[in-house]
Amino acid sequence: MASSSSHEATTTTLVERVQNFVAENKRAILLTTAAAAIGVAGVAYYASTSRPRPPPDAEQGEKKKKSKSGKKKKSSKKDDGPILEEIKPKSAKVEDEELNFNLAADEILALPEESYDMQQRAKYAAAFKSQGNNAYTKRNFSEAAEHYTKAIAVSPKPEPVFYSNRAACYVNFSPPKHDLVVRDCDEALKLDPNYVKALNRRAVGLEGLGRYEEALRDYTAATILDKFQNASTAQAVERVLKTISSTKAAEILAQREPRLPSYTFVSAYFAAFRPRPALELPENPSQGDQTLQLSLQALEAADYAHALSFVNEAIDQGISWDAGKAEAFNLRGTFKFLIGDIEGSKGDLQTAINLYPSSTQSLVKIASVHMEQGNPVKAFECFEEAIKHNPNDPDIYYHRGQVLFIMSDFDKAAEDYTKSTELDDQFVFSHIQLAVAQYKAGNIANSMAQFRRTMKAFPQRSEPQNYYGELLLDQQRYQDAVEKFDRAIEIEKAKPRPNVLPLVNKGLALYQWKQDIAAAEECCNEALTIDPDCDAAVATLAQLSLQQSKIEKAMEMFKKQTELARTEPELVNALTYQYATAAQLEFLKTYPEMAAQLNALARGMA
Secondary structure (H helix, E strand, C coil): CCCCHHHHCCCHHHHHHHHCHHHHCHHHHHHHHHCCCCCCCCHHHHHHCCCCCCCCCCCCCCCCCECCCCCECCCCCCCCCCCCCCCCCCCHHHCCCCCCCCCCHHHHHCCCHHHCCHHHHHHHHHHHHHHHHHHHHCCCHHHHHHHHHHHHHHCCCCCHHHHHHHHHHHHCCCCCCHHHHHHHHHHHHHHCCCCHHHHHHHHHHHHHCCCHHHHHHHHHHHHHHCCCCCHHHHHHHHHHHHHHHHHHHHHHHHHCCCCCCCHHHHHHHHHCCCCCCCCCCCCCCCHHHHHHHHHHHHHHCCCHHHHHHHHHHHHHHCCCCHHHHHHHHHHHHHHHHHHCCHHHHHHHHHHHHHHCCCCHHHHHHHHHHHHHCCCHHHHHHHHHHHHHHCCCCHHHHHHHHHHHHHCCCHHHHHHHHHHHHHHCCCCHHHHHHHHHHHHHCCCHHHHHHHHHHHHHHCCCCHHHHHHHHHHHHHCCCHHHHHHHHHHHHHHHHCCCCCCCHHHHHHHHHHHHHHCCHHHHHHHHHHHHHHCCCCHHHHHHHHHHHHHCCCHHHHHHHHHHHHHHCCCHHHHHHHHHHHHHHHHHHHHHHHCCCHHHHHHHHHHHHC
8 A cells, every 4th residue: 555645646657667667677677687786676586487488397407418319318306305416316236236335434435445446436426326316216315315425425526416415305304404404505516606406405594594695695696597497496586585675674664763755755745735724823822832833834845854843842842722732743643654653643643633623634644544554444434524524625535536546446536536626726636636547547538638738727837747748658659758757847947946756757768768778867866966865766776777787886776765765665675676686796796707698698588
């Protein structure tokens, strides 16, 4: 559920475009960034679904050798457990018959040199491995591990497959011995750093030990080395990313001091409510009354930090009359909602309603809180209560329309936007949202005509130009869209604090139209110069940075996204990008020789 229904629906097209940037352009983004770092969340998933291919073989060896007939040998399969490196081995009798398998590994090592050379030791090792494979196929994992241990002991030189196969046994122990899995895979990977199965097994062990970031590192490396052909590894990347991001998000939220979102976000929220008459102070105002007035003046000047500070002080100092108290709790509840303190917001708004039951704005805002908590029934009850008190308040219908819009009930939303406009036709957002709802409902011609009427009626407002541009962009009318964004930017630049969303939209349009990454990046950087906390600009710039292989810049943007994230879902999403990029950057540090191959892979998949 959207976190601020009062303005979310108006900006939904931009937000959706930014959030779906990777999905919409997965070939352009994923494939060209593969050589850079494959730096997007769910990269393995996107890569694995970018083109059709047969499902992976559940039991394949390191290499599938063709028989003389030209057919590939069938690999032995089992329903669960890690993959062994070979098909079902030959029986022991095929091995050199002079080998004495009644001897223990240490006894073999103690044989006289004249009767026991390196070649014979190698034969023993291979035979023990075959016995281990036989036992593994029969799911006798403890016995199989013993055979692999003997193979390791007698082998004249270390063989990574022996360690990896023993790790496969430890994975299947009950309970699994994850520490031994990691130890054996460490040994296998020292001998062969490109050993994909050992990477996968070590990742399983690390995940079992709760060492999730290390597990993500290995799953990521295995996914790329396997050229994105293993669907289960791709799913493991996403699973571990989700675990890491969810855990880290909870830790951050528990420790983080509350902070206001970006100026763009806050101003959009307050702009979604029509101005109300100035609050009149009593004849002998208290200190709290006067501080409340300072808060409202700061709010009028869009100085949100001071408005919040003053309203907190006013409530602490004490406000002398009920209407003033209701106004103060309404305002503080609003700020708490914007900060993400949903329960605190709910409490303050309810206090405002108790003090002043006919305060339709407080009822409308607490409806948004109920939507944030996933309770639309309660939200609509609040709207109905507000209508009982003042059926001619146009804000009620506008914001109920926003909730209906978010719920994808576009026809009913359009009815409420129309009602709001009939009661007050000077509020630009009701006109804009009516057009957007018509567009979403498939009434394209009516929507475009509504936008043209709105632009004519509000020539000095940037919002109709901006959102009409978004509809044009959705129709791939790129040049027309950019013209509208330019007009919106021109109008905004005349203001002391411009809204930067048209700049971000222009950047996205230039990318989609001309693949002009440099121009798109310039637009986002300009937006961030004006509003350093604009999350849409940060998210877009992060993806554009990846597109240009500017990995360090992308990481910087992802960390910025984490700082700006207002709600837990936003924070989880930002952390997912951050950790995915970090894991894949680590891959290139470990496997620098893979950069050229990844470029070739990207070109081939494109």
